[in-house]
Amino acid sequence: MNNFPHKQKGVALILVLWVTVLLTVIAASFSLSARTEGVQAKIVFDTTKARYLAEAGLHRAVYELRNPDPDSRWVADGRVYKMEFGDAEIEIQITDETGKIDINLASDELLVGLFASLGMSDDDAMMFTERVIDWRDSDNIKGFSGAEDDDYEAEGFKYGAKDALFDTVPELQQVMGVTYDMYRQLEKAITVYSGSRNINIAFAPQQALMALEGVEREDAQLFIEERELIERGDQLPVLGEGSTAPSRGGGVAFSIKAKATLSNSHWASLDATIRLGGTVSGRPFRIMRWRDNEHM
Secondary structure (H helix, E strand, O other), rough: OOOOOHHHHHHHHHHHHHHHHHHHHHHHHHHHHHHHHHHHHHHHHHHHHOOOOOOHHHHHHHHOOOOOOOOOOOOOOEEEEEEEOOOOEEEEEEEEEHOEEOOOOHHHHHHHHHHOOOOHHHHHHHHHHHHHHHHOOOOOOOOOOOOHHHHHHHHHOOOOOOOOOOOHHOOOOOHOOHHHHHHHHHHEEEEEOOOOOOOOOOOHHHHHHHOOOOOOHHHHHHHHEEEEEEHHHOOOOOOOEEEEEOOOOOOOOEEEEEEEEEEOOOOEEEEEEEEEEEOOOOOOEEEEEEEEEOOO
């Protein structure tokens, strides 16, 4: 009896099974790939949506800063304002740059206080102050414990003291001895946009307040808590050993942080510095600095 036809049928059945398995694997892979791409597309969409909502928060902040009614105008002292926009919540913080320490113009005393607020000794605070001054002044005359080109070269740097003003706040990290950790602690307290040798305590963040003589961390924290409770136009609370401000005043440059969180917890944030005033294109402000997706 010839079994050859039966063998052919068996081989054909095996081939059919293998083809079926192969097609199933291909279909499953395609399904998984489509699902993954769908999830990725949803994430991109949500992130993009949140990003533009955060930008809407920045424009809302500018609108409130230009509010002609001083009683309802938002206060630029770093307090948090919240707004609902569709299914998202937007948190907005505004800080007047006059409340920060301008590293281009700040007095020696204020810079010493700034570095001392990190917990270092007075001698070290003076050293970093003189290095900042040697960086920003136009001469190559070294301060007593400062640093000029020869000192940078001796420490292996491929550059020397700039002998010109700081262009940006992150540039402080290029000053000899300033670590990234130091910079991160000081970043919120410093600026290059205030144009003042001193700070306006009506808008100053905690680290900037601690640069003032006799002001400890607890004093600064208490002052900020009390400052946020008073109405615009009221007398500011007393800081530390009696420092106060005659009025809120303020400048035209502001740091704005906006974070938009969707109902599904996806979020995006931005951190920008703007200067109020019309531009050639007709915008009511100019962007001086921009950074996306920084944690608030």
